[in-house]
Amino acid sequence: MLQKNNLIKRNTTMKKKLNFLCALVILVVFLVIFKTGYDFGAGIYAGIKTVQDNKNLVKEQKKKGTPILALQKGDFRLINLVPTKAMIQPDSILNEKTGQKIPVAYSQMIVQVNEKSNTLNMVITGLLSFIGSICVIVALVYFIKLIISINKSTIFDWKNVKRLRIMGYALLISFFCITIPPLMDLYTVKQSVALENYMINPTFLDNIKDLFLALGCFIVAETFAIGLKLKEEQDLTI
Helix, strand or coil: CHHHHHHHHHHHHHHHHHHHHHHHHHHHHHHHHHHHHHHHHHHHHHHHHHHHHHHHHHHHHHHHCCCCCCCCCCEEEEEEEEECCCCCCCEEEEECCCCEEEEECCCEEEEEEECCCCHHHHHHHHHHHHHHHHHHHHHHHHHHHHHHHHHCCCCCCHHHHHHHHHHHHHHHHHHHHHHHHHHHHHHHHHHHCCCCCEEEECCCCCCHHHHHHHHHHHHHHHHHHHHHHHHHHHHHHC
């Protein structure tokens, strides 16, 4: 009886630890989703504000009869940079507090690669971003289902194998959805832009950790599957 009570206490403690760790994982995922949503919303707000400010500027210029300076249009891409001569020939920017120019080196920049907007690129990027977000949500839902199953002491089960595989596929698709747009931008920029004193830094593998998470899910799923097959074979032998 004492041994049974100790076993129950040990299982309860392990479940509490698992629940705590899973709660932390879910919290981190929600923070990532919140940051992504915030950045997306901030980008939309900045775009709307820029267009509105441009309209107001054009109206003022028309009233004053001055030359109209409209919003610059074209295909703009975000690139990351590595300065090659930052200490020898630095760029400069105006410090509004002192009124003097100070040396700077850019690590990120938006450049125009074409005078016409690339609607196809915008559609593809938006679609991939949407698919990637859906896949992350799917992975999170199946992760929660997996934790609920484990809490019910149902660990080595074919349903959990299926859940792990779905998580793996969802994270794998999400990785490609996140990786393809920067790769497209890099190819386009390399074809038309070469910056003096700067080297373009590829960023399409910055989210390689998502690929490791996907592969980890597949490995755990196959480990569970092998264990279940061995158990079924032993049961048939007996």
